[in-house]
Amino acid sequence: MKISYLGPEGSYSHIAAKNIFSQKDEFIPASTITNALHDLSSGLVHKALVPVENSSSGGVAETIEAFQSIEDIYINNEYILPIKHALLVPPSCDDLSSINEVRAHHMALNQCMDFIRSNLANAEILPSSSNSSAAKALAAKVANDPNIKSAVIASDLCAEIYNLKLAKSEINDSNMNETRFWICSKEPADLNTQAKNKTTVIFQTKDEPGSLQTVLRLFAVNNINLSRIESRPAKKGIGEYLFLIDFDLHRDQNSYEELLRQAKQHFTYFKWLGSYSLIN
């Protein structure tokens, strides 16, 4: 089986894919979340694995936007990975105070700011498009200049893949840092009778006072738990929003159809992203 994920190699998406799938499967890094899902949609891969939210930084906008525009892809499962950032340096480096720049994705930089302030006082803080791309780029620079005074924040796995030195593990300011991923395919998932099932939908409500409250109340009176609600800009100016909700009901369960029929009366836009269960 071929699985696309947000790369480059060593990304947290890569770690999640290695945890979930078999060593015999083929893992194919994509340069963006959108590309990982396009590879699925176009049939290049059987599954795609993409991040959807982080417990410190919140929702991943690109994933939601890609799901709005790409057709015939469905969430099949969710997976939650504890995130442990590490500080990686050139193999020759043994003095953190000499480091003059540290690169990582802006979310990782944010999540390690206390560590950076305490341990890398002389380093310029520079955002990268991803942690693993920063690690890959540092490895290329080390090949030219083994004494370069740069560091990156990335996964332990990146130290192994890119031959960098693991200067310090678990440098996150909060040790409660998790990322939730979606595993997607071109087929909707069946009801999993052995697990809790959940559904994710995106909608925009009619521009009437209280229409969002009316929709949410439908879930409450039917005793359907909403596990998440996220607003996203509708890109039509300040004040217009789309909502993404997760609720504890599978599309194949009895009450789904009637509940959604009532809710849809208040929508101007609706998309079902999938009904799915958690992989432990």
Next chain:
Amino acid sequence: MKISYLGPEGSYSHIAAKNIFSQKDEFIPASTITNALHDLSSGLVHKALVPVENSSSGGVAETIEAFQSIEDIYINNEYILPIKHALLVPPSCDDLSSINEVRAHHMALNQCMDFIRSNLANAEILPSSSNSSAAKALAAKVANDPNIKSAVIASDLCAEIYNLKLAKSEINDSNMNETRFWICSKEPADLNTQAKNKTTVIFQTKDEPGSLQTVLRLFAVNNINLSRIESRPAKKGIGEYLFLIDFDLHRDQNSYEELLRQAKQHFTYFKWLGSYSLIN
């Protein structure tokens, strides 16, 4: 009057400050949103102006997080600025196809991706900590090498401030791109009887099914319009959220106290960020 804003000079926060305040006022750039609000809290400035949401990219997490941790600062007004990104190049550059890198904040890069793909096919896309810092850095590089093949995406104002060439104005993919700002001081704002008043609060609900729906329903049955609801991670793992809501009622208006008394019964955390009106 001294006003802190998210700098460096030429930022959209700077443009908003120039539109709102008098030329006689002193504008003081801060390196981060958190620092702009700290400068207010510590009495270095009289007002602070910070971005809170963009109509394409959504909420500004740092602003909400700073408001949670900094005491005795209050939203006094909101202001909405149309965002017009421009492509700035070295003064000597007159061929966009020669540009080999383009830098800007990741939100601005995102908002101009169609333009970049069509016009800067040979450019590497590199994130910066802000658009105006990218412009400032490019100006410094041009001083060393006038023929450098770099571009930045920033405001028109940055071209003026940093002596860069305005290669193209209004390069956003969507022409409906606005940023909403908060103007804050150390004193709560009085009810503005000439305008619509609104309140922003942050809360976390008790961990009971339907508690968010119950709270939102209180606003609906009291005919209080919710103009915005945003969820933020509570930083305690996947599944725990804070909510930020804007609703059309000032703290000094009659129904506020009773409504909030009822709502607070469902909260484990609550913070009032201010009651305020729009500056046109």
